[in-house]
Amino acid sequence: MAKADRIKIALVGNPNSGKTTLFNLLTGLNQKTGNFPGVTVDKKSGFSKLPDGTTAEIIDLPGTYSIYPKTLDEQIVQDILLDPEHSQYPDKVIVVTDASNLKRNLLLFTQIRDLGIPLVLVLNMMDVAQLKKLNIDLRGLSIDLGVKIIPTNSHSGDGIAALKEALTQPLVKSKKPFYDIYDLAPKTIDAIKTEFDLTENYRAYQYAQQSVRLNFLNDKEKEIIAKIKSENGFYDVPTQSQETLGRYQFISDIVDRNVKNSRDPLKKSVSQKIDRVVTHPVFGYLIFFTVLMLIFQAIFAWAEGPMNLIEGSIAEFSGWVKDILPEGILSDLLTDGVLAGLAGVLVFIPQIAILFAFIALLEESGYMSRAVFLMDKLMRKVGLNGKSVVPLISGMACAIPAIMATRNIESWKDRLITIFVTPFMSCSARLPVYAILIGLVVPEQQVLGVFNLQGLVLQALYLLGFLAAIGSAYVMKLILKTGQKSYFIMELPGYKIPSWKNIGLTIYDKSKTFVLEAGKIIIAISIVLWVLASYGFNDNFRNAEENVRQKVGVNASQEEYEVALSSYKLEHSVAGSFGKIIEPAIRPLGYDWKIGIALITSFAAREVFVGTMSTIYSIGASDDDEVTIRERLREEKNPETGGAMYTPAVAFSLMVFYAFAMQCMSTLAIVYRETKGWKWPIIQTVYMTAVAYISAFITYNIFS
Amino acid sequence: MRSLAELKKNERGIINGFKDDSLSVKLIEMGCLPGTEVSVELIAPFGDPIAIGVSGYCLSLRKDEAGCIMIED
Ligand SMILES: Nc1nc2c(ncn2[C@@H]2O[C@H](COP(=O)(O)OP(=O)(O)OP(=O)(O)O)[C@@H](O)[C@H]2O)c(=O)[nH]1
Numbered sequence: 001m002a003k004a005d006r007i008k009i010a011l012v013g014n015p016n017s018g019k020t021t022l023f024n025l026l027t028g029l030n031q032k033t034g035n036f037p038g039v040t041v042d043k044k045s046g047f048s049k050l051p052d053g054t055t056a057e058i059i060d061l062p063g064t065y066s067i068y069p070k071t072l073d074e075q076i077v078q079d080i081l082l083d084p085e086h087s088q089y090p091d092k093v094i095v096v097t098d099a100s101n102l103k104r105n106l107l108l109f110t111q112i113r114d115l116g117i118p119l120v121l122v123l124n125m126m127d128v129a130q131l132k133k134l135n136i137d138l139r140g141l142s143i144d145l146g147v148k149i150i151p152t153n154s155h156s157g158d159g160i161a162a163l164k165e166a167l168t169q170p171l172v173k174s175k176k177p178f179y180d181i182y183d184l185a186p187k188t189i190d191a192i193k194t195e196f197d198l199t200e201n202y203r204a205y206q207y208a209q210q211s212v213r214l215n216f217l218n219d220k221e222k223e224i225i226a227k228i229k230s231e232n233g234f235y236d237v238p239t240q241s242q243e244t245l246g247r248y249q250f251i252s253d254i255v256d257r258n259v260k261n262s263r264d265p266l267k268k269s270v271s272q273k274i275d276r277v278v279t280h281p282v283f284g285y286l287i288f289f290t291v292l293m294l295i296f297q298a299i300f301a302w303a304e305g306p307m308n309l310i311e312g313s314i315a316e317f318s319g320w321v322k323d324i325l326p327e328g329i330l331s332d333l334l335t336d337g338v339l340a341g342l343a344g345v346l347v348f349i350p351q352i353a354i355l356f357a358f359i360a361l362l363e364e365s366g367y368m369s370r371a372v373f374l375m376d377k378l379m380r381k382v383g384l385n386g387k388s389v390v391p392l393i394s395g396m397a398c399a400i401p402a403i404m405a406t407r408n409i410e411s412w413k414d415r416l417i418t419i420f421v422t423p424f425m426s427c428s429a430r431l432p433v434y435a436i437l438i439g440l441v442v443p444e445q446q447v448l449g450v451f452n453l454q455g456l457v458l459q460a461l462y463l464l465g466f467l468a469a470i471g472s473a474y475v476m477k478l479i480l481k482t483g484q485k486s487y488f489i490m491e492l493p494g495y496k497i498p499s500w501k502n503i504g505l506t507i508y509d510k511s512k513t514f515v516l517e518a519g520k521i522i523i524a525i526s527i528v529l530w531v532l533a534s535y536g537f538n539d540n541f542r543n544a545e546e547n548v549r550q551k552v553g554v555n556a557s558q559e560e561y562e563v564a565l566s567s568y569k570l571e572h573s574v575a576g577s578f579g580k581i582i583e584p585a586i587r588p589l590g591y592d593w594k595i596g597i598a599l600i601t602s603f604a605a606r607e608v609f610v611g612t613m614s615t616i617y618s619i620g621a622s623d624d625d626e627v628t629i630r631e632r633l634r635e636e637k638n639p640e641t642g643g644a645m646y647t648p649a650v651a652f653s654l655m656v657f658y659a660f661a662m663q664c665m666s667t668l669a670i671v672y673r674e675t676k677g678w679k680w681p682i683i684q685t686v687y688m689t690a691v692a693y694i695s696a697f698i699t700y701n702i703f704s
Numbered sequence: 705m706r707s708l709a710e711l712k713k714n715e716r717g718i719i720n721g722f723k724d725d726s727l728s729v730k731l732i733e734m735g736c737l738p739g740t741e742v743s744v745e746l747i748a749p750f751g752d753p754i755a756i757g758v759s760g761y762c763l764s765l766r767k768d769e770a771g772c773i774m775i776e777d
């Protein structure tokens with residue numbers, strides 16, 4: 001089918017009404033959902049096959065409470081719906097509402113309806129409405145609202161077939177607006193209609209209300225609108241209040257007529273009971289920290305078995321490859337380069353999956369909004385907003401979606417500070433670095449009988465990141481000055497039993513993406529690194545054999561000679577020379593040139609650290625196969641002291657460095673996009689790297 | 705006249721009007737309509753923000769914002 005006649009259908013509705021869940025059902029994709037407002041912050045397209053054989057483009061949009069945006073994500077909805085020339089202007093709209101909370105959800109519906117776009121109304125979450133003992137008269141509602149209504153339950157999939165069927169039918173556009181705004185500003189509306197050649201009164205009214213925010217109008221057009229408004233005495237705010245109140249009057253009548261609540265209003269719901277405990281002055285914070293504690297404990301306690309399994313299999317596989325391939329460059333490249341590098345990420349799948357699972361649970365259950373509620377006061381003290389908690393927590397998975405999630409924060413200053421400090425939160429890419437170093441220097445033992453010591457250290461590192469974020473926010477609060485007042489008005493959705501299938505899919509999807517994305521970079525970097533570490537151009541490298549012979553002496557065995565040769569070659573290879581160049585700068589932190597190489601590659605993305613280390617140590621060692629990375633690091637000797645290279649001082653210094661340093665190109669790119677310039681990404685990089693260097697220096701000196 | 709910020713936990717009241725114009729637009733959108741009943745459901749540990757039951761759902765807002773909502777005597 002040609003692109004032109006593929007119809008476009010947009011999902012519009014209040015935040016948290018289930019648009020993305022429906023989108024996933026319609027398109028088969030797996031976009032992120034969550035039981036708190038503001039999960040989706042960008043538009044996303046997918047395709048759906050309708051029963052009549054045609055394919056429709058489905059567009060998922062951020063949630064919005066009305067046609068008047070207050071935040072950047074809501075702005076996206078308005079950009080599309082008010083601009084018929086927009087490439088994604090929909091032919092039809094599915095207005096998604098939360099059936100258990102109809103009154104507020106219908107406001108947006110009436111506004112979209114009056115824009116004159118053909119639409120169908122979905123009453124989603126019918127299961128929740130039933131639990132709340134709401135009896136909804138669907139027929140009556142449909143007649144009163146003048147629209148086709150489809151009831152759905154996106155967890156069970158009920159009603160999806162009916163919705164698809166409805167989308168194939170021509171949806172009639174109603175002649176009469178739901179609420180006639182004409183009398184609010186007759187002259188202004190007439191003038192704008194003539195000037196811009198519009199047919200719907202409500203569209204013309206929107207031009208008047210929102211001209212400054214309409215990105216598709218040019219400055220001259222905006223001037224014309226401003227002139228019309230001032231000539232006719234049109235004031236935005238009072239008219240808008242009047243409009244909203246007028247709409248609600250009709251809506252209230254209709255809802256009261258068609259929705260009957262048969263529950264005793266004085267009986268507390270389960271959500272209310274849970275909330276009493278969760279927001280309790282003492283238990284509230286206790287629960288919050290227990291939840292976080294549990295995550296870190298689980299990461300170490302539950303992942304050990306599967307990790308050993310994966311690690312063992314890779315080492316075995318690598319040994320097998322070495323056996324079947326003829327000795328030479330190809331075999332070396334595959335085993336020492338690619339496989340060694342990949343092992344560095346595959347091993348961490350279990351830990352990363354556990355982290356993702358917990359975050360998904362927090363998000364899907366509804367606890368996330370409670371964390372926001374609990375933390376708002378504290379966050380405000382340091383220049384953040386309760387809503388900053390969402391990016392900070394999802395920053396534990398990855399800073400990129402976390403930084404995008406800040407679009408839901410109304411005030412620019414709050415948002416900017418959140419963007420600035422979010423990369424301090426320890427993301428899943430740091431987890432492998434922490435995990436491997438903790439495994440080296442922290443003994444596996446129980447503390448107080450219940451806590452896993454390694455888990456506690458991991459938790460301390462995450463806490464360190466969080467404190468750095470909070471501290472930096474406070475500094476920025478003092479520096480940045482704005483007159484803009486920040487506010488905080490947020491829906492607290494009821495708790496929901498998560499859809500386990502969705503959680504499973506999310507974990508699978510995220511782990512897969514992590515492995516694939518990290519895998520790509522790691523393979524690329526390991527190959528480049530392997531080449532750079534295996535070849536050199538200086539005299540030392542060229543005369544390696546002779547030099548090493550001389551050094552080890554004639555009495556050395558062939559084996560000793562080979563080990564010495566490998567490490568000598570590595571030291572004088574191209575990569576080795578790079579490491580040597582920066583060695584003086586990192587010596588105060590306790591690092592040698594080998595770690596220097598890993599630091600350099602980590603500036604592309606920190607997850608390559610472990611891969612780089614294992615590539616370097618595989619090359620530097622002789623060909624004893626089937627040794628895992630962890631063992632290699634443990635055996636590494638410090639040439640000066642003769643003791644282990646990875647002393648607690650070095651390991652902790654490295655962990656602190658990785659906790660604070662800005663080592664992620666993708667994050668910088670997102671910060672650039674979200675702040676619209678290079679100023680903030682540059683300040684951020686310099687600041688974070690400085691904090692990292694100084695803190696690592698202090699740590700090294702404390703522990704050594 | 706009292707504002708919503710002065711209500712105690714579990715206390716109910718009827719919204720009468722708003723003190724702040726620009727904030728009122730957002731609050732009305734969220735279902736805080738003059739004439740509707742509100743109840744204070746939760747108060748966060750340090751006394752701020754609070755959560756109110758209004759128009760059939762739970763809405764959280766700061767004390768400052770609640771202070772803009774006037775309650776009938
Ligand atoms: N019980 C129940 N839960 C649902 C239903 N539909 C969605 N949910 C849950 O409601 C929450 C919100 O769903 P989303 O699809 O993320 O909502 P959204 O409208 O995309 O939200 P935003 O992106 O924030 O605007 C998720 O936790 C879903 O699992 C339903 O029919 N019944």
Ligand SMILES: [Mg+2]
Nearest residue numbers: 019020039040
């Ligand atoms: Mg969504």
